[in-house]
Amino acid sequence: MKAYIILLFSITMLASGCRKDDIVVVDTEGIDYSDWSESTHGSSVSPDYSIVFNQNKVQRFDIVISSDNYTIMQNDLDENIGSSGGGPGGGFGVDATSSDYDPVWVPCSFNYEGIEWYNVGIRYKGNSSLTSAYQSGNNKLSLKLDFDQFEEAMPDYPNQRFYGFKQLNLNNNFDDASLMREKVGADLFREFGLASAQTSFCVVYVDFGDGPQYFGVYTIVEEVDDTVLESQFSDDSGNLYKPDGDAASFAQGTFDEGEMEVKTNEELANYADVQSLYDIINSSERTINPDTWKTSLESIFDVDTFIKWMAANTTMQNWDTYGIMTHNYYLYNNPSNHKLTWIPWDNNEALQEGKQGGALSLSLNEVNDNWPLLRYIKDIEEYDALYNLYLQQFIDEVFIPSKMVSTYENYYEMLHDYAYAEEEGYTFLRYASEFDEALYELQSHVQTRNNNVESYLSK
Structure with missing residues (x-):
């Protein structure tokens, strides 16, 4: 049997x-x-x-x-x-x-x-x-x-x-x-x-x-x-979290262990590291003694990595991301420096102007204290200068129009026949040539965003 x-x-x-x-x-x-x-x-x-x-x-x-x-x-x-x-x-x-x-x-x-x-x-x-x-x-x-x-x-x-x-x-x-x-x-x-x-x-x-x-x-x-x-990472033994829900904003009054999903070390997790980040980012020390606040923040959070992500993310544009949506990132407590490190996740809504109100602007002026990691870090003059530096570096070294156009064309050739073969009921394409139109949109987008960054930095 x-x-x-x-x-x-x-x-x-x-x-x-x-x-x-x-x-x-x-x-x-x-x-x-x-x-x-x-x-x-x-x-x-x-x-x-x-x-x-x-x-x-x-x-x-x-x-x-x-x-x-x-x-x-x-x-x-x-x-x-x-x-x-x-x-x-x-x-x-x-x-x-x-x-x-x-x-x-x-x-x-x-x-x-x-x-x-x-x-x-x-x-x-x-x-x-x-x-x-x-x-x-x-x-x-x-x-x-x-x-x-x-x-x-x-x-x-x-x-x-x-x-x-x-x-x-x-x-x-x-x-x-x-x-x-x-x-x-x-x-x-x-x-x-x-x-x-x-x-x-x-x-x-x-x-x-x-x-x-x-x-x-x-x-x-x-x-x-x-x-x-x-x-x-040089050491994969640290705590990994995937925040999802209001707590993922780190806004005042939102911390909830239940929304800090633990992906590693589940049996040992006590949430002390993410709790510390929440406490520090919302501390009154930020306005009373900014230097002390910065030191405390940098002791628990990899600020430099986060600012690099800010620069890349706002340049590429992404409406389904922190600053708009309370999900789509991980935090990893890197054992090599004992700092929570930002890991981006879920990019299918990136590289476009955005919807539901649009993607984040380069200035981030519209972001309020409901998103303290963005707002309070961008408000520090030293961090803002670093953000601008990384904006320029990203378009100079990574998001280069000629390189991206070539990348998009290469992927288009790889996917063309498979995209056109997608069947009704198993596709998000409304019509086959929409795949072709999307290529031109991506190619135009990279040039537009480079121009926008240059314009923003020249002000």
Whole structure:
């Protein structure tokens, strides 16, 4: 008899809206593990960036999910973010923009270049992008992969990895007709000396019972608490937080440990470091004794890195970012200097003028004390001068029009055929040539922003 593991949903999952009779089935017998090798599946090898984040090709990933488990995924979405207003669901539940909702994990078979990875955990991911896409009937949803999420089902093959990576994100390029912004934004931050996830392009096919369905062009994004810390910091043992909600603003009266999601050292976390940053940034010492305040702030927060991010972020423009939205960054307590370091995240809404009121201005004059990290740091003359210096450095050394035009054209050629092949119900493109138009918008944008920075600095 074929064996399997049935995972019953916990009370926590039930509280999030999953139905009581939903189960996740994980195969434990009858799988041919002949594809397993230490170099491809093992945990003893270093992450192979040249394969997973190949910059010169569009990877193809084939995913197989049983029809029963796919139904569980869809029911979970329907009951948690379904809408009575014509979306795929009909129920009311928690808002997916809230960190209270974690989509259900199910196992899948993951296939790449003729090699299979077994019982890989897969779930949907995203906040407003997930809600918006699902409720509009768009099936091109972002995915998270965990290659040993169900390792208990494979006791003889523990700690499965994908060329050294435990987790990967497949981001759906929501609301981005160019399909490039997620990648380009992350690369620009990293080129400017900031910690930022590696990225590359892929196309995704999912078989959930009726054969492979083309899900379209995705961006592979490295998981911060998996390999970013290990590869971009000298010590990856520090506390990592992903703030989400009012507390992510660090405004007076907003601190909440529950909104400071701990991604590492969960059992030891006491939130003392982020609490200190909150206390210092809002301290009356800022106006009474600015020099003392600066010393205290610099003892807990990597101010220089944050100002570099300010300069790059405001130059590129990004409406879904700190100063407008209370999410999309990490804070890492770097053991090498014991300072909380800013790590940007989620760039699909970058590199455009913005919406919902627009992106942050170069002057940041519109930013008030609801965003104290921006407002109070920009108000210090010394920090403002450094901000201006980094603005000039960013356009001189990184965000160079001729270089960016070439980059955009290169990615356009890589993605063109795959973008045009996207299918109705699995695309954010309203019409095929919108992909071409987006290229011209990006090319025009970089020149405009360089001109704007030069104009701002000349005043």
